[in-house]
Amino acid sequence: MSSLDSALKSTPNADSTQRETWWDRVEAVLERGSEWLNPILVKEARQALKSRQFVVTFTLLLLLGWVWTIFGVFLSAPGIFYGAEGKGMLFGYFLVLAVPLLVVVPFSAFRSLAAEREDGTYELISITALNARQIVSGKLGSAVLQMMVYFSALAPCVAFTYLLRGVDIFSIFFVLYYTFLVSLLLSTFALLVATASRSRQWQSLLSVLLLLVLLFVGGMWITFIYSSLYENIWRADLWEFWAVQGFLLTNFVMFFMLFLWAAGAQISFPSDNRSTRMRYIMFLHQAFFIGWMVYFTIAIDNEPELAIVSIVVGCIYWGVLGALLIGEYPQLSPRVRRELPQSFLGRMTWTWFNPGSGTGYIFTSLNISFFAVACLVMLSIPDHLVQSYTLTIATSIAPTVATSSPVIDWVPAFTNQFASNFRESSFVILAAAYVVAYLGVSRLMVLLARQVASVGLMFSLLITIFFAIAGAALPWIFQFWLFNYRNEGYTILQVTNWAWTLEETADGNIWNHWPSPVGVLLGALVIFLVNLILTAGEVAQVRIAAPQRVQDEQLTLHPVKPKRNSPWDDEKPASSNA
Amino acid sequence: MQISTTPTIELHRLHRLFGSTHAVNDISFEVHRGQVYGYIGPNGAGKTTSMRILSTLDLPTYGDAFVDGFSCINDPDRVRRRLGFMPDYFGTYANVNCWEYLDFFARAHGLVGRERSQALRRVMAFTGLNLLAEKPIRGLSKGMKQRLCLGRTLIHDPAVLILDEPAAGLDPRARIELREMIGQLAADGKTILVSSHILTELAEMCDRVGIIEQGRLLATGTVEEIQRQQSQASEVRVRVLGGAQALSQWLGAREDVEKIVLDGEYVNFAHAGVREAEVELLREMVVAGFAILEFGTHQTTLEDVFLQVTRGYVQ
Known part of the structure; x- marks a missing residue:
């Protein structure tokens, strides 16, 4: 018997003599229920609900709720008995x-x-069975719990606004639903910010910046909710409204997952694979986004502006994420290499999801190219495929598809549409080329910088921002200086100036300066090829076997059942008596 | 004690660089099951850094550390299941009582239901915290907090314990109690790596020690082994009745004796040789006619060894 067990034996069990009350039984049930919850959530709930911050916030919330109820009713009286005062009361709550x-x-x-990391308690949690993502999820769960408590506290007041006239149940639902989603996304973002640095100085700076962001977003959201209530945008009777809800929800889920995984990756063990799962999410996000855009093009509106907006969003998205991905280190720990794809097809497909600067660049370039192709397809969809915006995609396309021959009708229709949208198509291609080119140059700089110093994600992000600004501003300044500060219009000197070049493209004038767009495309291709060659080393990584000790334990924990060759084979080993 | 051939803790050519500072410089040693290994060194020697690497809180620049055969770099989750780390800070939470604190860590280690409640009761009984279960951590004394932290370290019944300065700041009674607890855990077969500045206590509880300075492991083994590594000569003190001067002359003629110092009736000298040689020397003195009243060799303490081995460098 161990000393721990003997200490337990020598301690009298005080509870054994007491009778179990009904409250003890309730507590036991709750205790059993809590086994299913994240331990961080249980701890945070115990901690947070006893904290001064929660008590003060909750008390103030209740007090202000009551004050607004009394004040609002007096303010609206006597119109409250027959007027539509619900909106005002709801906005107050x-x-x-x-x-x-x-x-x-x-x-x-x-x-x-942040406090866990400052106080060192994070280290104590990190060496338990909890992984980084569970820790972040637990913190988020605690935030959700607090939100629920606050919502519950004001639920009777909100229900009261429905009893007043002037606000429908959908408006109330969507105001609360979207406020919850925004709060959840902000909390996830705040957790991501908390993982950015361990140093107290940085944490102080980040906390100020985060507070400013929260106040700004909060202010914007309040303004939006006010106008949404009075402009009656929550139109549940419209079909497009639900399509937009689907689009927003998809993007919310994707950003939420991205922030959550990024926060978890930031604080995970250094030899863990921090990148692959995030790349899956990015890839999935892009796929969903493109899917929605194509759907909106076909089912709602076949305007070329949608493709332009899409590529701009895509360029920003991949520009920022790509700038971070090219800052990754290419060395894979043996732990990560144990899980690399083995087959040729698997390596061809999944290698770009492996951590590393080169794989990150190629991954980003392929994605933005795919995005551009999707936008070009959107620009090529013939108008007659899009019949009425009130029809769904299936009813829109099905009759056309059923009565047409793909080769005879579709190919000319698509090419004609593409030709008529040549200006927009040029914009899409050039925008994607600029992202590929700038990220490629930044990656080459990262590789150069790594010859003398250890640089990471922050460096790659800053150098990309620097190149993007310098590439646009320097030729512009140089040209003005060259022409004695007179505006001589767009020239070939502006080839690196993505802002001006894209503006010219949007205006339809860029092919008058054809060497410039051709230069951008050729430049992007050359930079991509140089980076591809430099990525060879990262692609050469192969899977390694787990050490014998790990394999042995794996077998002990998950023994392989002996294969039965016939129905007479006994599953259990025969005993000596048999 | 039976020592298994596979080490439970193994550091293999461990290096850790922080910029130009070589915090851990090529450290290798092994600790077997049931052993208590004392890790000694001045502040900034690299003890905590190497303990943090073993506890999967940091990565080495080169080399690797293993717990029960699993790499701390590549299999941290397997290492963590086997390991309890008690750092040199408390790591406690506000608005939480002792029971809630231990309960949280039990849950975090994946203990559920009856298993968790048993673990909690066992640890609270072992650390003597039963009566303080409902007490907020904020109100605990330093000694009680240290017990709580030991409880947290033991909650998942790990086979390996890494204790970084567990006795720092404790009063004498609390230190004795802690020492006893560590002794009991070692007797249960747990492998313990403990660092401390209080060398007398380490000497009492450790089977082996490692002395580290400026990131280098200067010596490792039992106290006697290290002493022997450092110097082949033992200090001998002889009290002789009325012939100290003659004895010192007699000793001066011998090749195995040096550093002879006369001190009244006493003669102190360094004797190169093993214990049997000392017995022979005494016999020869008596045969030579010296009236020997006392003959003793100086007992080398861990402090002596530490002072001999280290140079007091700080990086």
């Missing part, structure tokens, strides 16, 4: 909720994780 939900809860989530 929303304001009371907005501060805790949009500022207090996300900021507490930030402080909660």
